[in-house]
Every structure is written in C-alpha cells, then in structure tokens.
Amino acid sequence: xxxAWGEKFNKILIDNEVKDSAVALRFxxxxxxxxxxxxxxxxxxxxxxxxxxxxxxxxxxxxxxxxKGKFFKKCPGFHKGLACCNYYVLNLxxxxxxxxxxxxxxxxxxxxxxxxxxxxxxxxxxxQSFSDWKDRPLRVGTGEVIDSLSLDPITLYSRTLIxxxxxxxxxxxxxxxxxxxxxxxxxxxxxxxxxxxxxxxxPKVIESEEHGTASFEERIQAALKCLQKGFQISFHIxxxxxxxxxxxxxxxxxxxxxxxxxPSEIPYLSVGALRFQPQQKNIMRERFGMESxxxxxxxxxxxxxxxxxxxxxRTEMFNFIISRFKFxxxxxxxxxxxxxxxxxxxxxxxxxxHEKPLKSLFTPL
Amino acid sequence: MPIAMLISEKSExxxxxxxxxxxxxxxxxxxxxxxxxxPSTTDSAVLIDLSHxxxxxxxxxxxxxxxxxxxxxxFEALQGRSTLKESMNWDLYFNKQNLVWNTRSEQxxxxxxxxxxxxxxxxxxxxxxxxxxxxxxALTEFRVFNSLSYLFTDQRLTRSDGKRxxxxxxxxxxxxxxxxxxxxxxxxxxxxxxxxxxxxxTLEKDNSSLKSNELGELPKFxxxxxxxxxxxxxxxxxxxxxxxxxxRQKLNRLExxxxxx
Numbered sequence: 001x002x003x004a005w006g007e008k009f010n011k012i013l014i015d016n017e018v019k020d021s022a023v024a025l026r027f028x029x030x031x032x033x034x035x036x037x038x039x040x041x042x043x044x045x046x047x048x049x050x051x052x053x054x055x056x057x058x059x060x061x062x063x064x065x066x067x068k069g070k071f072f073k074k075c076p077g078f079h080k081g082l083a084c085c086n087y088y089v090l091n092l093x094x095x096x097x098x099x100x101x102x103x104x105x106x107x108x109x110x111x112x113x114x115x116x117x118x119x120x121x122x123x124x125x126x127x128q129s130f131s132d133w134k135d136r137p138l139r140v141g142t143g144e145v146i147d148s149l150s151l152d153p154i155t156l157y158s159r160t161l162i163x164x165x166x167x168x169x170x171x172x173x174x175x176x177x178x179x180x181x182x183x184x185x186x187x188x189x190x191x192x193x194x195x196x197x198x199x200x201x202x203p204k205v206i207e208s209e210e211h212g213t214a215s216f217e218e219r220i221q222a223a224l225k226c227l228q229k230g231f232q233i234s235f236h237i238x239x240x241x242x243x244x245x246x247x248x249x250x251x252x253x254x255x256x257x258x259x260x261x262x263p264s265e266i267p268y269l270s271v272g273a274l275r276f277q278p279q280q281k282n283i284m285r286e287r288f289g290m291e292s293x294x295x296x297x298x299x300x301x302x303x304x305x306x307x308x309x310x311x312x313x314r315t316e317m318f319n320f321i322i323s324r325f326k327f328x329x330x331x332x333x334x335x336x337x338x339x340x341x342x343x344x345x346x347x348x349x350x351x352x353x354h355e356k357p358l359k360s361l362f363t364p365l
Numbered sequence: 366m367p368i369a370m371l372i373s374e375k376s377e378x379x380x381x382x383x384x385x386x387x388x389x390x391x392x393x394x395x396x397x398x399x400x401x402x403x404p405s406t407t408d409s410a411v412l413i414d415l416s417h418x419x420x421x422x423x424x425x426x427x428x429x430x431x432x433x434x435x436x437x438x439x440f441e442a443l444q445g446r447s448t449l450k451e452s453m454n455w456d457l458y459f460n461k462q463n464l465v466w467n468t469r470s471e472q473x474x475x476x477x478x479x480x481x482x483x484x485x486x487x488x489x490x491x492x493x494x495x496x497x498x499x500x501x502x503a504l505t506e507f508r509v510f511n512s513l514s515y516l517f518t519d520q521r522l523t524r525s526d527g528k529r530x531x532x533x534x535x536x537x538x539x540x541x542x543x544x545x546x547x548x549x550x551x552x553x554x555x556x557x558x559x560x561x562x563x564x565x566x567t568l569e570k571d572n573s574s575l576k577s578n579e580l581g582e583l584p585k586f587x588x589x590x591x592x593x594x595x596x597x598x599x600x601x602x603x604x605x606x607x608x609x610x611x612x613r614q615k616l617n618r619l620e621x622x623x624x625x626x
Contacts (some may be wrong), residue, residue: 037595051472052502279496281532283505290539298564300596310567311597 001180005030005154008060008097013042013113015065021118023155024064025220030154041065045068050110059097062224063113071123072130075144089144090127092117092145092157096147099177099211101288101295102239105145107280116146120157124164130333135170144174149196150179160186168193180214180222186229195267196226197234200257205241208293216253220260227265238272240317243293250321251362258328268333271321273314274299275306370555378412380404381449384490385428385435395423398448403427420452425461433498434489436462437474458493464495469502476501484514491524500535509538512581513547520555584622586615 012035014024017036028035028235042063050058076086095105095114109161117123132137142148142161152158165173174195182196201209203216214222223233235257240250255327257269275285285295299307306313318336325332380401391405394412397420415423424439431439433571437456443450459466465617473495477488480501488498504510513534517527537547537559549558561568572592583589588603604619 048467049469051468054468106531279499282499282502285535285539289503290536295536298538298567298592300567308596310570312570313567314596348530 001212001218005319008016008033009060009062010057010060010203011036011062013038013061015040015063018064018066018118021064021116023116023120026154026156027062027064032310048110050112050283052283053281054098054112055106056111056287056302056306058095058109058112058317059099059114061113063111063115064118065115065248066119067117067122069182071117071126072140075141088138088140090123090142091145092123092155092163093151094145094320096135097150098147098211098213100178101209101211101284101292102241102274102276104276104280106283106287107277114146116151116155124160126162131168134168138168138171138330139174140171141174141176143174146176147177147179148179152179153181155182159188162188162190162194163194169193172232172350173335174234178210178213178219180218182222182226186225186231190231192230192232195232195234197236198235199222199238200253201237201239201241203252204245204249208243209241209288220256225258227261232267233261234266234270235269236270236272237321239274240271240321241274241293242297242313242317246317247320250317251324254321254324254328258332263329263331263333266333268335271318271323273309273317275302275308278305278307281307378492381442381446383439385431385439387431387435389428395427397423400446400449411567412509419454421454421457421461422450424453427457430462432489432492433495434477434485434493435463437477440471440474441478444527449516470495473498476504477505479507479511481507481511481514484511484517485512487517487522487527491522492526493524497524497528497531499623500532503535503539509544510534512544516548516555520549523554526556530556530559533563567593574598584615584618587619 009031012027014027014037016037016039018024019163064233070163071090071092073089073091075089093114093116095109095111096103097114127140142157150157152175161173166189169191172192172193172195174197176197176199178199198219200216200219206213206216221236227233236254240246243249247255257266274294276299278301281295284292288295295296297309299309301313302308309317322334325334378396378399378401381404384404388405391403394405394410394411395402396412396414396416397418398416402423428435428439430460431618440455443453455466455471459470464470477498479487480488501510516522522530529538533556534547542562545558546562571591574591583602586605588605590601590603592601604612604615606615
C-alpha cells in the first residue's frame with residue numbers, strides 16, 4: 001500500500017473556520033491544486049441514501065471541519081443480546097478511503113465527503129472529562145467509522161493521542177487499521193498502553209474484498225515494526241468470509257501469525273464472522289456485483305436482525321480458528337466480536353465472563 | 366380569474382398523457398397553461414384554468430397519495446412535457462407523500478420503468494414501496510427478469526413473499542442463472558424454488574442434519590420436524606396423545622427409552 005495521495009483524492013474542501021488548524025495546513029501543503037475553501041458545510045449533492053456511484057465518489061472527496069458533537073461513545077457492540085467487551089470509540093471523522101465490499105459504512109453514510117474533524121483538542125478535552133475513570137481499564141479505539149491510520153501520515157493524530165494517553169496508563173488506546181502506515185508514530189514515546197491492531201483476512205479475501213488496503217504481508221510487517229518499538233499489537237480476524245477453500249486460507253492466516261508472533265506479544269485476538277444490515281445488501285450488490293464472496297454468501301437473518309452465516313457454520317469457522325491457534329500454543333487469547341452469548345457457549349462451552357484470560361474485558365466497568 | 370367552461374367550448378388544449386391506476390379526481394378538468402392535467406373521457410366536463418396555481422400542489426390535489434409505481438409512471442409521463450417537467454418540484458411532491466426525493470429514488474424510478482406490465486400490475490396491486498424495489502437497481506438489463514414476471518401474478522405472491530422473490534431473483538440473475546433454471550416446476554412454489562437455488566450449501570446441510578439426527582429412532586407417537594428460522598436450523602418434537610393418562614404413559618415410555626440409550 002503506497003501513499004499515492006495525489007491519485008487518491010479528487011477534491012479537498014476546507015471550512016474557512018478551520019483554515020489555520022495544523023491538519024488543514026498539512027492538507028493544503030500536500031494537495032495545493034485540490035484545495036477549495038468554503039464557508040460552512042459543503043452544498044450537499046443529495047439527501048438521504050447515497051447511490052452506489054455517489055458513495056464511491058465520497059471516498060475521493062475530503063472535507064475538513066470542526067466537529068461540534070460528542071467524540072466519545074460506547075462501541076455499537078454494546079447492544080442487547082450481544083456479549084459486550086467494554087470498548088469505547090473516539091470518532092475523529094467518518095468514511096474511509098479504502099473500500100471493503102462488506103463495509104458497514106455503506107449502510108449509513110449519507111454524506112458526499114470523507115470528513116475529517118480538525119478539532120482534536122476538543123476530543124481530548126472530552127476524554128479528559130472522564131478523568132474520574134483514570135484507574136479503570138478503559139479501552140478506546142479510533143477506528144469505528146474511519147480507519148485509525150490510513151490518513152494518519154497526513155493528520156498525525158496518532159502522535160497527539162499517544163502523548164495524551166501517557167497520562168492515563170490504565171487506559172488503552174487502540175489504532176485499528178487495514179493500512180500499513182505506522183512510520184509516522186513509531187518513534188513516539190508511549191506509556192505501553194497503545195495497541196496497534198490490524199483487521200486481517202487471508203490474502204485471497206483481501207484481494208477479492210478489501211480494495212485499496214494493505215496486503216496481508218504488509219500488515220504483518222507493519223505489526224512487527226510496532227512490536228519492535230514496544231507497542232502492543234493485536235489482530236482482528238473479522239469478518240471471516242466463507243469461500244470454498246476457507247479452511248486452507250484461514251489456516252495460512254493463523255499459521256503466519258503464529259510464525260511471526262508469540263501469544264505473549266499479543267494481548268488478545270478477536271474473531272468475527274461476516275454480518276451486515278439487510279438494507280446494506282442493495283448497495284453492496286450494486287457496487288461489487290455477485291462475483292464478490294460477500295455478496296454470494298449464504299446469509300440469514302440473525303437474532304439482532306443482521307444478515308449472518310448459519311449459526312452452525314459460524315461456530316464451525318470460529319472453532320477452526322480457535323483450535324488452530326490453541327494447537328500452536330494453548331495460551332493464545334481469543335474472543336469473539338459482536339456475537340451472541342449462544343455462539344460463545346457453542347464455541348467455548350461457556351459465556352465470555354467465564355473465559356479466564358478474557359474475564360476482565362467482559363466485566364462491566 | 367379562473368373561468369370555468371365546458372370542455373367542448375374550448376378547442377385549444379393538450380391532454381397530459383397520464384392516468385393514475387387508482388381512481389382519481391376528474392369531475393372537473395384542471396387546465397394548467399394549456400394542458401389538461403387530469404384527462405377524462407367526458408367531453409362535456411367543466412374545465413377550470415388553474416394556471417396560476419403551483420403545479421406540484423395541483424398534481425397532489427388531483428391524484429392524492431400515489432403508490433411508488435404510479436409515481437414512477439407520472440415521472441415518465443412528465444419527461445415528454447417540458448413545460449410540466451420544469452415546473453414540477455419533486456422534492457415537494459415526495460415530501461407530500463411522506464417520501465424522500467434523492468438521486469437514489471430517481472434511480473429506482475428509472476429501473477421500475479424498465480419492467481413489463483405483468484410486473485408493474487402486480488407491484489401496483491401489492492403497493493410496493495421504493496425500498497421493496499431497491500434490489501432492481503443492481504440489474505443492468507431486464508430481459509430475464511421480464512420474461513419471468515408473469516410468475517408474480519400466476520403464483521399470487523403476497524407483498525412479503527414477492528419482496529423476497531425480487532431479492533433472490535436479482536441475486537440469481539446476476540449469478541448468470543438461466544431463465545429455465547429460474548422457473549419452478551409445475552405446482553412448485555416459486556419462492557421455495559429460488560431459495561433452493563440461492564442457498565444450496567445451507568439447505569444441503571439442513572437436509573443431512575434431518576437424516577442423521579442424533580436422537581436415534583423415536584417412538585411412533587413422536588414426530589420430529591426441522592425448519593429454518595433465520596440463521597439457525599430448529600427442531601420441533603411433537604407428541605400426540607388422547608388424554609392426560611395417555612400423555613403420562615407416553616412420557617414414561619420416553620423416559621425409559623432415554624435411560625436405555
């Protein structure tokens with residue numbers, strides 16, 4: 001994955017209100033010919049749902065602005081009927097410059113722009129207001145509605161956040177990404193509480209479904225680089241995508257991770273299977289056609305209303321991954337993301353609260 | 366200002382070629398800048414010139430709430446009348462129908478207009494919404510879809526089953542299934558046929574699970590059935606009995622059977 005910024009974006013709109021922010025100035029320097037200054041929000045080309053074409057175009061148009069709402073939220077996994085792992089999210093923008101066929105942003109983004117919030121100081125002030133929780137094991141991720149690192153070589157938000165989290169050693173900061181951009185923060189001093197994590201899939205799935213992302217090997221190499229500099233690392237094998245040779249593909253993935261990393265170097269791994277809102281199916285089908293493994297999937301409505309693989313197939317896929325890791329080393333710590341307690345019981349034989357290495361993650365704060 | 370006159374008294378007007386499928390207001394003919402908006406076969410109807418009124422409001426007053434198919438047909442009819450097309454405010458019109466007008470709505474309107482009368486007629490009867498029709502956006506051509514659309518009526522599909530059929534059909538057409546493969550056998554339910562084609566792996570597993578159930582041979586008074594409920598295969602065990610004594614006996618036999626296994 002190369003930083004070919006020039007080819008990546010067609011237009012950079014900067015709200016005059018934030019024209020002097022550090023991020024705006026960096027964008028201006030990198031894209032001198034593409035910047036347009038505007039007063040207030042850009043004129044919307046549409047309202048409501050975007051068409052497939054508009055959604056694709058929105059990934060190439062950046063809008064820099066000040067965010068006036070709440071940056072800090074509980075993860076959407078905090079949902080009745082799903083096992084919750086106490087994860088919080090800090091949203092510093094929305095939309096993504098990469099293009100995964102299964103991406104859930106397709107179900108709710110209705111803006112024509114990839115929006116980056118320039119007022120990170122306000123986000124940090126908001127986080128600081130939770131300083132009463134300083135001693136609680138809070139986990140904060142920045143990769144819910146925007147990739148944590150794919151634009152970070154320009155925004156450099158990682159450096160600001162790492163600096164802030166030095167004062168909160170009990171809290172953990174997670175950068176979740178499908179890029180391999182880590183050089184921009186690798187030299188920063190940190191409190192040992194920063195996790196660089198990769199959402200990862202076998203090469204076959206990456207090539208077919210995760211367009212514009214770093215390759216499998218690039219993600220592994222970026223993780224190794226972080227590890228060498230004392231950052232914690234993690235992998236999210238999520239969403240697992242069924243395909244005819246899925247066992248072979250996922251065996252390769254597990255074996256590669258085990259070949260490069262020791263369980264002691266990765267606090268925990270998560271696994272999850274393909275899931276999406278039913279209404280998302282339309283735009284996915286329009287954008288990626290039926291050649292996509294995701295669109296060809298045999299999915300059914302789950303208890304939470306999302307389309308998922310058959311429960312038994314999911315359990316089989318999770319069991320395969322977990323037993324393969326445990327075969328390499330029983331001390332690997334793995335949990336399931338956005339799954340029902342029922343799937344936990346089918347896979348582990350008990351609920352997450354009884355899985356000793358993971359108990360702390362799933363205990364309500 | 367507006368002067369009512371008998372239609373036969375005025376010779377210079379054009380009729381707008383649109384008729385909503387449902388009955389609509391046409392006791393008085395409304396003329397708007399030389400165009401009669403609500404055509405009627407009555408040649409002695411009273412004609413009122415409401416050219417000073419807002420065209421969008423007039424359409425809403427004449428036709429009231431339209432189903433999505435009718436809106437699509439109105440959209441199509443307006444394309445041929447530039448005066449009307451330019452004066453129509455779709456944003457307002459959709460808003461009056463409690464809908465949102467955007468590029469996606471326009472896209473689905475254009476798609477539904479490519480379907481044939483067999484489908485349109487069924488879609489009108491079942492009052493399909495734009496969301497119900499959204500899968501059609503993925504189709505680049507309608508040859509296969511239109512050649513099968515008679516089945517929507519033949520099979521008397523409900524709105525709910527029809528929505529599922531549209532979704533499955535679009536998937537299967539894009540997966541290059543032939544027309545022949547998509548037609549159910551005589552007497553076969555179309556939805557079930559399409560489900561089998563779309564989910565072969567899961568259904569094969571469901572069937573083999575039924576054959577090799579781990580309960581062993583069940584007493585004759587028990588009946589085991591399996592069915593799919595969303596993302597899981599469910600089993601249902603039924604006991605038939607005549608009275609409480611019979612039930613007690615059968616439960617005792619069941620307990621003995623399970624102890625012996």
